[in-house]
Amino acid sequence: MSQAPRKIVHVAAAVITRPDGSFLLGQRAPDTFYPGYWEFPGGKVEPGETPRDALVRELDEELGMKVDVAWPWIVREHEYEHAHVSLHFFEVPAWRGDIHDKVHSALAWQHADAMDVGPMLPANGPILKALRLPRTMGITHAAEAGVNAQLAQLDEALAGGLKLVQLREAALPTAEREAFAHAVVGRCHAAGALVVVNDDAALARSIGADGLHLPARRLAEIGARPDFEWVGASCHNRAELEKAAALGLDYALLGAVKPTQSHPGQAGLGWDAFGKLVERLPLPVLALGGLTPNDLSDAKAAGAHGIAGIRAIWG
Numbered sequence: 499m500s501q502a503p504r505k506i507v508h509v510a511a512a513v514i515t516r517p518d519g520s521f522l523l524g525q526r527a528p529d530t531f532y533p534g535y536w537e538f539p540g541g542k543v544e545p546g547e548t549p550r551d552a553l554v555r556e557l558d559e560e561l562g563m564k565v566d567v568a569w570p571w572i573v574r575e576h577e578y579e580h581a582h583v584s585l586h587f588f589e590v591p592a593w594r595g596d597i598h599d600k601v602h603s604a605l606a607w608q609h610a611d612a613m614d615v616g617p618m619l620p621a622n623g624p625i626l627k628a629l630r631l632p633r634t635m636g637i638t639h640a641a642e643a644g645v646n647a648q649l650a651q652l653d654e655a656l657a658g659g660l661k662l663v664q665l666r667e668a669a670l671p672t673a674e675r676e677a678f679a680h681a682v683v684g685r686c687h688a689a690g691a692l693v694v695v696n697d698d699a700a701l702a703r704s705i706g707a708d709g710l711h712l713p714a715r716r717l718a719e720i721g722a723r724p725d726f727e728w729v730g731a732s733c734h735n736r737a738e739l740e741k742a743a744a745l746g747l748d749y750a751l752l753g754a755v756k757p758t759q760s761h762p763g764q765a766g767l768g769w770d771a772f773g774k775l776v777e778r779l780p781l782p783v784l785a786l787g788g789l790t791p792n793d794l795s796d797a798k799a800a801g802a803h804g805i806a807g808i809r810a811i812w813g
């Protein structure tokens with residue numbers, strides 16, 4: 499006998515962040531579902547509320563926090579035995595008031611790459627992976643800047659804290675490209691940064707990269723997620739973003755948000771259109787196109803995970 503579809507329970511959940519990148523988790527109390535499991539503070543959206551209203555109310559009721567800034571982030575669905583939930587995540591980087599918890603057994607500030615509490619609620623595995631995705635991606639342009647100049651720019655950016663690099667060098671001759679790719683991976687891994695390779699799975703494997711980045715035309719062709727720890731794709735519209743989500747990719751790039759040197763004469767999407775395109779997606783999206791690190795707050799306010807760039811990242 500087929501079962502009637504279950505009603506979706508909408509939940510607002512907060513990634514409350516401190517400037518050092520840590521976020522707050524709460525341990526569920528003994529008398530709830532999944533007692534002892536860890537969760538992001540939040541709770542159910544009541545009738546008549548938006549997810550943002552629910553977030554502000556729940557953080558006040560649970561923690562005594564007055565939310566000053568809440569940026570929409572990702573929305574993920576999960577089927578529990580007791581409910582089908584749709585989790586609306588927000589990043590909360592600014593609030594007022596001391597934290598006085600009223601509902602959890604314990605609270606803990608955590609870093610996604612060095613968690614020391616667990617287990618997390620089952621829906622939250624992909625959320626932790628998304629939190630491990632750095633907020634800024636530098637895209638290489640050695641064919642244009644010159645290999646040595648690009649490596650010097652990379653060293654400087656890594657020293658400044660860059661943690662995610664996309665190697666995109668289709669125009670470099672093969673031998674030069676391979677030598678450059680090895681040099682990039684060596685430098686990035688020494689600095690604790692991830693490397694994804696644009697559109698070349700064989701090169702990505704041979705240099706020990708962390709993942710593969712798919713151009714939109716490749717995303718259109720494939721029917722399954724390539725087998726790498728990190729897989730992302732370049733997208734330009736909602737259909738491409740939804741395909742990236744359906745394949746279970748880890749991130750998407752979306753642009754161009756502002757006019758760029760590489761596409762002169764083309765107006766950018768702007769933040770309003772960007773925000774509409776990324777609404778309610780289950781994967782983080784990096785904004786691309788004419789952006790500098792000064793645009794990071796505007797990008798997050800529009801729903802981006804972070805920004806990606808070429809010239810502005812390499813200085």
Ligand SMILES: Nc1nc2c([nH]c(=O)n2[C@@H]2O[C@H](COP(=O)(O)OP(=O)(O)OP(=O)(O)O)[C@@H](O)[C@H]2O)c(=O)[nH]1
Nearest residue numbers: 509511530531537538539540541542581583619621622
């Ligand atoms: N707050 C929060 N809830 C989450 C997270 N992940 C996750 O799957 N959920 C699910 O979303 C729902 C949250 O609702 P809630 O906090 O208002 O309710 P509850 O289950 O604790 O108890 P209740 O039904 O008595 O209100 C639960 O089903 C919970 O399992 C998370 O990170 N934070």
